Amino acid sequence: MTEETERRLETEVQETETEQESEATEIDTAGTAAKGSALKQTMPSTEVTVSVADIPAYNGSPYVAVNDNVPQFLETDLSTSSYEYYSDLDSLGRCGVVYACIGTDLMPTEERGSIGSVKPTGWHTVKYDTVDGKYLYNRCHLIGYQLSGENANVKNLITGTRYLNVDGMLPFENMVADYVKETNHHVMYRVTPVFDGDNLLASGVQIEAESVEDNGEGILFNVYCYNVQPNVAIDYATGDSSLAGGDVAAQNDAAADASVDTAAASYKGAKSDSNAASDSNADQADESSKSSGSTDQTADNGQTSDNSGTSAQNPSGGSDTLMVYKSATGDKYHSINNCGRMNPNKATQITEAEAIRQGLGKCSKCW
Template sequence: MKRRMLSLAAVLLICLLSIAGCSSGQTGSEADGAGGNAAAESSASESARADSPGQVPAYSGKPYIVINDNQPEFEEGDFQKESFESYSDLDSLGRCGVAFANIGTDRMPHKERESIGMIKPSGWKTQRYEEVDGKYLYNRCHLIGYQLTGENANECNLITGTRAMNVDGMLPFENMTADYIKETGNHVLYRVTPIFEGDNLVASGVQMEAESVEDGGEGICFNVYVYNNQPDIEIDYATGESRRVEETSGTAGGQRTESGEQGSYVLNTNTHKFHRPACGSVSEMKAANREDFEGSRAELLRQGYEPCQNCNP
């Protein structure tokens, strides 16, 4: 990804992450505010945390949350001082998998990025909204940013991602990592995992993990989940289609309703999430956990249910 002008919040994020890493003698709870934890609490994510990508709360407008107390989960054998890159093959639906690298200065590009317009990641749609920065909802998002490894038109490294995920969520972590490598000459283990629900063609988000090698994580250390959402835009993750939220407000039949209006929803009594009846997750739900509901969205929220990230009911 090319560098862009960052907001003040993003600049603060980079500064905080740069000065507070995962010290080798501290756990995330002992070093409260270390590495990405400090950035998350000082910037967009505040206190939002999860133990794993499968337990992330529904999108609430924050670009990312901290995972596993900000501790990445690399194997001991991964830590080495030789650079490498590994990209998963596309699956049967044409979706990217894990991208993993040990990044040193020898992997970083020495020329301007070329066009990637010929790549059409799974779920790709060209959709414009005046309220979106740059007008286009979707970017071709590098899992491992171009500035880190120079991988450009690699279809195994590009997913359909919102402008918000690309710029507000991923870019500050990429910039901070690149700056550290250039300044120190050290290596950084770096892994990005796109998270797809069921057969959805668009990822719900990405898990980003990184840890600097030579200094045991003192310089770089984070484990975050970045949401693939765009404020005020509703996305069908199964297909990549989208619409403004207000275009569906006030309707029933499982579409988004105003707080006092009635709608049709499907509840998962195990996960405590609610879905639109047409959501792809409903077909995968165990019958014992399914419950149909007629009523207001506000009532479900009061009962402790959370909206599905994919159908955004």
């Protein structure tokens, strides 16, 4: 082999190696680009992955794990850039799936304002002595204000019990907020309000979260939080409620005024004093709610309630004003319409006295 031939062969080998390296670089670049594209996703999946039928009946815990506590995000949902997504309201005016990649740049930089003008589906202004803060319902942010800075966004507010807000949702929101602030990382966060049929009040909310940069090492959960309130019976079709057992202690501002009218017959100043106190309490409720990322419990003066006053006892036993639930086939009456295996769509609401007259016994599980 001549020296010239050897040089030519050596040149061809070098050119081949260069071409192979170039192809490898192109493949690697394409893969990186595809990955980068996935990490810039801003149109996430809004598929509802859970239904009321999938969730066990409330048994005293404010939440339960779903899918072994593993969120069901798609790879294309993950992002290292902060963004938010809110579904449009449905034909009944109800919120849908909301979604966000939580980062420090998404968090609020100012104190939250009032959201008392928003009336989510199922909303009632009603108070019970057994509820912390008196007000049964809060305007619950699906994605907490402390995470997104979203305030009076009607697509992000549902009617939720005080128990759902404080005991169910808030601990998970705080966990995510603390992680993001401490690491400056991002957390994928999806909240799905779960409605049964055409009910105006959500039965609960599913919350999924996964920290992005560390592949879920810091934050990883998938839970369902119950929209219930201990000792209160709720009609999820309308949001109506009643105290479960004993005297009905619920009263809104209008009912409180009516009570004052009766009691103050011999004292003209009593009604005005009571109204002033009621207005003051409403203002205090609004102010106290601003400290929480998830709730506004402002009273709506003048709104009536079907659950005010005290229950009238029937001589045959039971109350003529306390509303309870009976199933289509059972022999018990209940404080809630989904106790055990009850189908809430087939539950009938009657007074406690009528339930006793029909020979129904008091359920020991929900009372």
